[in-house]
Amino acid sequence: MRKKVTLKQIAKELDVSISTVSKALRDSIEISEDTRQKVQAFAKLYNYRPNNIALSLKNRKTKTIGIIIPEIVQHFFSKVITGIEMVANRKGYNVIVALSNESFDKEVINMQMLANGSIDGFILSIAKETLQQQDYHHFTETINQGMPIVMFDRVVNEIKCDKVIVDDVKGAKKAVNKLIENGCKNIAIITTKDYVSVGKLRTQGYLEALDDHKINPESSLILKIEDKLLSEDHLDQLENDIEQLFKQNDKIDGIFAVNELYGVTAAKVARRYGYEIPEALQIVSFSDGVLSRHSTPSLSTISQHGQKIGESAAELLIKRLEMEDEEDFNEDEDEIFETVVIETNLIERESTK
Amino acid sequence: MRKKVTLKQIAKELDVSISTVSKALRDSIEISEDTRQKVQAFAKLYNYRPNNIALSLKNRKTKTIGIIIPEIVQHFFSKVITGIEMVANRKGYNVIVALSNESFDKEVINMQMLANGSIDGFILSIAKETLQQQDYHHFTETINQGMPIVMFDRVVNEIKCDKVIVDDVKGAKKAVNKLIENGCKNIAIITTKDYVSVGKLRTQGYLEALDDHKINPESSLILKIEDKLLSEDHLDQLENDIEQLFKQNDKIDGIFAVNELYGVTAAKVARRYGYEIPEALQIVSFSDGVLSRHSTPSLSTISQHGQKIGESAAELLIKRLEMEDEEDFNEDEDEIFETVVIETNLIERESTK
DNA sequence: TTGGTTGGCGAAAACGTTTTCGTGTTAAGA
DNA sequence: TCTTAACACGAAAACGTTTTCGCCAACCAA
Numbered sequence: 069m070r071k072k073v074t075l076k077q078i079a080k081e082l083d084v085s086i087s088t089v090s091k092a093l094r095d096s097i098e099i100s101e102d103t104r105q106k107v108q109a110f111a112k113l114y115n116y117r118p119n120n121i122a123l124s125l126k127n128r129k130t131k132t133i134g135i136i137i138p139e140i141v142q143h144f145f146s147k148v149i150t151g152i153e154m155v156a157n158r159k160g161y162n163v164i165v166a167l168s169n170e171s172f173d174k175e176v177i178n179m180q181m182l183a184n185g186s187i188d189g190f191i192l193s194i195a196k197e198t199l200q201q202q203d204y205h206h207f208t209e210t211i212n213q214g215m216p217i218v219m220f221d222r223v224v225n226e227i228k229c230d231k232v233i234v235d236d237v238k239g240a241k242k243a244v245n246k247l248i249e250n251g252c253k254n255i256a257i258i259t260t261k262d263y264v265s266v267g268k269l270r271t272q273g274y275l276e277a278l279d280d281h282k283i284n285p286e287s288s289l290i291l292k293i294e295d296k297l298l299s300e301d302h303l304d305q306l307e308n309d310i311e312q313l314f315k316q317n318d319k320i321d322g323i324f325a326v327n328e329l330y331g332v333t334a335a336k337v338a339r340r341y342g343y344e345i346p347e348a349l350q351i352v353s354f355s356d357g358v359l360s361r362h363s364t365p366s367l368s369t370i371s372q373h374g375q376k377i378g379e380s381a382a383e384l385l386i387k388r389l390e391m392e393d394e395e396d397f398n399e400d401e402d403e404i405f406e407t408v409v410i411e412t413n414l415i416e417r418e419s420t421k
Numbered sequence: 422m423r424k425k426v427t428l429k430q431i432a433k434e435l436d437v438s439i440s441t442v443s444k445a446l447r448d449s450i451e452i453s454e455d456t457r458q459k460v461q462a463f464a465k466l467y468n469y470r471p472n473n474i475a476l477s478l479k480n481r482k483t484k485t486i487g488i489i490i491p492e493i494v495q496h497f498f499s500k501v502i503t504g505i506e507m508v509a510n511r512k513g514y515n516v517i518v519a520l521s522n523e524s525f526d527k528e529v530i531n532m533q534m535l536a537n538g539s540i541d542g543f544i545l546s547i548a549k550e551t552l553q554q555q556d557y558h559h560f561t562e563t564i565n566q567g568m569p570i571v572m573f574d575r576v577v578n579e580i581k582c583d584k585v586i587v588d589d590v591k592g593a594k595k596a597v598n599k600l601i602e603n604g605c606k607n608i609a610i611i612t613t614k615d616y617v618s619v620g621k622l623r624t625q626g627y628l629e630a631l632d633d634h635k636i637n638p639e640s641s642l643i644l645k646i647e648d649k650l651l652s653e654d655h656l657d658q659l660e661n662d663i664e665q666l667f668k669q670n671d672k673i674d675g676i677f678a679v680n681e682l683y684g685v686t687a688a689k690v691a692r693r694y695g696y697e698i699p700e701a702l703q704i705v706s707f708s709d710g711v712l713s714r715h716s717t718p719s720l721s722t723i724s725q726h727g728q729k730i731g732e733s734a735a736e737l738l739i740k741r742l743e744m745e746d747e748e749d750f751n752e753d754e755d756e757i758f759e760t761v762v763i764e765t766n767l768i769e770r771e772s773t774k
Numbered sequence: 775t776t777g778g779t780t781g782g783c784g785a786a787a788a789c790g791t792t793t794t795c796g797t798g799t800t801a802a803g804a
Numbered sequence: 805t806c807t808t809a810a811c812a813c814g815a816a817a818a819c820g821t822t823t824t825c826g827c828c829a830a831c832c833a834a
Contacts, residue, residue, distance in 0.1 A: 070565055070566060071566060071567055072537075072538075072566055072567075074789095074790060074791090075790065075791070075792095076790075084813080084814085085813070085814045085815075086790090086791085086792095086814090086815095087792085087793080087813075087814060087815075087816090088812085088813060088814070090791070090792060090793085091792090091793090091813090094792085097811095098811080098812065098813075099812070099813080100811080100812060100813085103812085103813085115562075117533070117536075117537045118537065118790080118791065118792095119478075119537060119538040119789090119790050119791070120537045120538040120539045121474060121477045121478045121483065121538040121539065121789085121790080121791095122478055122538070122789075122790035122791040122792095122819090123790080123791060123792085124474045124819090125472075125474045125475055125478050125789090125790080125791080125818095125819045125820070125821095126790080126791050126792060126793095126818075126819050127791090127792085127819085128819065130474065132517070132539075139503070140493070140499045140502050140503055140506075141496065141499040141500055141503055142499075143494065143711075146493045146494040146495075146499055147494055149493050149518070150492070150493055150494055150520065153493075153518070153519070153520050157519075157520075157531075162517055162519070162534065162535070162539065163517065163518055163519070164485070164515055164516065164517040164518070165502070165506070165516055165517070165518045166506070166510075166515070166516070167503065167506050167510075178510075180470070181515065182515070183470075184425075184470045184471065184472060184473045185425075185472040185473040185474040185475070185820085186473045186474065186485075186515065209468075212423055213423065213424060213425055214424055214425075303714075329715070332715050333715070335717070336715075336717050339717065358496075358711060358712060359711060359712065359715055361656075362682070362685050362686070362689075362712055362716065363715065363716055363717065364688070364689050364692065364716065364717050427819095427820060427821090428820065428821070428822095429820075437783080437784085438783070438784045438785075439784090439785095439820090439821085439822095440783075440784060440785075440786090440822085440823080441782085441783060441784070443821070443822060443823085444783090444822090444823090447822085450781095451781080451782065451783075452782070452783080453781080453782060453783090456782085456783085471820080471821065471822095472819090472820050472821070474819085474820080474821095475789090475819075475820035475821040475822095476820080476821060476822085477789090478788095478789045478790070478791095478819090478820080478821080479788075479789050479820080479821050479822060479823095480789085480821090480822085481789065538790085775834100776833105776834085777832100777833090777834085778831100778832085778833085778834105779830100779831080779832080779833100780829100780830085780831080780832100781828105781829090781830085781831095782827105782828095782829095782830105783826105783827085783828090784825105784826090784827080784828105785824105785825090785826080785827095786823100786824090786825090786826100787822100787823090787824085787825100788821095788822090788823090788824105789820105789821090789822100790819105791818095791819090792817100792818090792819100793816100793817090793818090794815105794816090794817085794818105795814105795815090795816090795817100796813105796814085796815080796816100797812105797813085797814080797815100798811105798812095798813090798814100799810105799811085799812085799813105800809100800810085800811080800812100801808100801809085801810080801811095802807100802808085802809080802810090803806105803807085803808080803809095804805100804806085804807080804808100
């Protein structure tokens with residue numbers, strides 16, 4: 069068991085000072101060719117690597133990005149992390165992940181844990197509970213302490229920071245427009261209750277698309293699912309709700325689902341109910357994941373490009389971090405924040421004509 | 422923009438020494454009630470929080486766990502992370518995630534990046550490339566430096582460390598036994614090429630189950646898929662291969678797939694081919710994820726309990742870390758390592774009778 | 775008065791780096 | 805021979821903590 073070797077130990081062993089060792093390893097011209105080689109050889113032999121923590125303390129930056137997301141077991145979020153990790157890694161940053169589990173308290177605690185020097189900046193997507201309570205003090209506080217935040221997907225306007233989002237309204241319109249073009253006359257939407265921003269926006273897109281085509285929305289075609297039903301355990305309840313939708317309205321020939329799970333479940337219920345897909349009923353869902361691709365029938369979806377979102381977020385954050393290095397001026401000038409919009413696109417599969 | 426306040430600043434402001442501030446905040450009896458209150462009030466006002474990095478340097482431990490996995494966009498791995506994060510968080514640890522993308526080089530580089538003081542120990546699952554090359558020096562090296570490793574799922578015996586695995590052989594036998602009990606006579610297996618340990622073990626379980634029932638294995642019933650076909654992009658190729666399987670053997674009435682994707686794809690191809698599921702063809706796949714649950718027909722699976730694996734791994738690692746604290750003795754005594762086996766279980770859904 | 779105890783606090787070391795600023799030796803130039 | 809420059813290196817500060825030790829004053833007992 070050979071413990072990690074430090075500068076001090078090398079110095080002692082070679083009977084030189086710590087500074088000499090440090091300089092020799094960094095190829096300083098102050099050091100003679102002779103001792104340089106000696107030191108470097110010794111360091112190599114003992115596999116010396118500078119201690120990251122010491123460097124972080126000295127440089128007052130950790131080269132680490134903190135990610136806080138509601139959950140990781142969701143294709144979209146894993147994709148985002150993949151994207152973040154890719155560009156972070158390329159630029160020499162590490163990535164530390166914390167989960168809020170949609171809980172306000174865990175979000176706050178995790179942020180505090182990480183904000184105490186462990187990381188240089190945050191990339192996060194807001195927990196549902198936080199969005200409901202509309203309590204954002206932990207965000208403003210960390211920003212005030214000089215730690216930059218980049219929000220993605222679930223963002224909130226009153227916080228002044230960089231953001232990466234998809235155009236949910238536009239994406240939803242794309243989906244509904246497609247259904248209308250394909251001849252659907254009675255298009256239902258399966259969406260969530262209103263407090264999570266994206267559900268609201270996608271519903272808005274649905275309504276706008278109808279409006280653009282002079283179609284009157286019917287409340288019997290709008291199904292709002294209680295949010296906890298996303299949690300895999302309440303599948304029966306979800307199926308029941310969807311079945312009610314079909315019962316109440318037998319002319320439905322198109323469905324726009326705001327997420328994959330609603331989409332595949334709708335398809336499942338519909339087929340049990342005797343609908344032929346896509347002949348009698350067409351379905352488009354938001355957020356392209358594994359489910360849409362591999363279900364039978366495979367689902368046409370609006371792709372969110374999670375990985376691109378992650379890459380973009382990481383680039384924004386790192387750009388801001390490296391910017392801070394140069395400018396000692398600008399001390400609390402009012403900064404300018406970017407909002408990057410990642411384009412969605414429609415992927416056609418078996419559930420549409 | 423109020424930057425983080427340090428002990429030094431508080432000390433200066435209150436005209437006492439740094440040590441006094443530190444002690445006051447930690448309720449030391451050395452400090453008079455008077456100054457204690459003064460300091461604590463000031464600290465609260467300015468929202469003082471000790472700098473984590475400084476603490477890490479002083480204590481020579483970071484309270485951070487490094488995770489290295491091949492990829493994150495896979496239900497199983499996200500579940501494992503969820504488990505790790507849960508117990509880590511409960512015990513005051515953070516979690517830093519790095520991805521190897523199945524590449525040997527990235528695995529090595531990431532380990533080096535993290536091993537230089539950033540973390541206290543690793544939890545990892547070995548990259549495919551590493552398994553092929555059978556080059557494990559980076560594991561032994563980090564272990565030799567005194568940094569503990571816990572491996573899960575894809576492990577390798579020659580490395581002396583704690584491990585968490587599922588009993589792949591037993592799990593596979595459960596699946597195949599179920600098919601046999603349900604009356605299947607010609608059971609095919611869809612598996613991977615041999616270098617990844619789990620594929621091999623599951624194939625072994627298949628063979629053993631057949632043997633237990635005096636059934637002779639037929640090579641025409643064993644389909645080994647080229648590994649890169651898991652990568653979502655080569656779906657057509659995968660479907661083709663499976664189609665060939667059906668063509669070559671028209672008596673197939675049971676399929677055991679070593680992962681979800683093979684399972685759902687087999688179901689899809691089979692139905693296109695005219696098989697009724699589960700009447701004419703029954704399917705069981707390994708590794709329970711979103712796909713199995715939501716596909717039509719939903720798939721019976723052998724559940725791997727990813728979250729439990731993660732929890733178990735984190736507990737093992739943390740136990741070892743806290744153990745190290747106490748024992749200054751034991752210096753390189755030969756240690757004893759645990760291998761925890763997480764039981765699998767069969768989840769019956771629509772693809773079996 | 776002397777000696778010892780105790781309460782309250784500060785100095786300094788330590789963790790592992792990097793970097794600035796000396797400082798002593800040698801060689802070159804006048 | 806004296807001055808100066810170049811060269812090679814070391815001391816020390818700094819990053820932000822915690823903790824050990826020592827110090828001083830005040831108090832008490834003898």
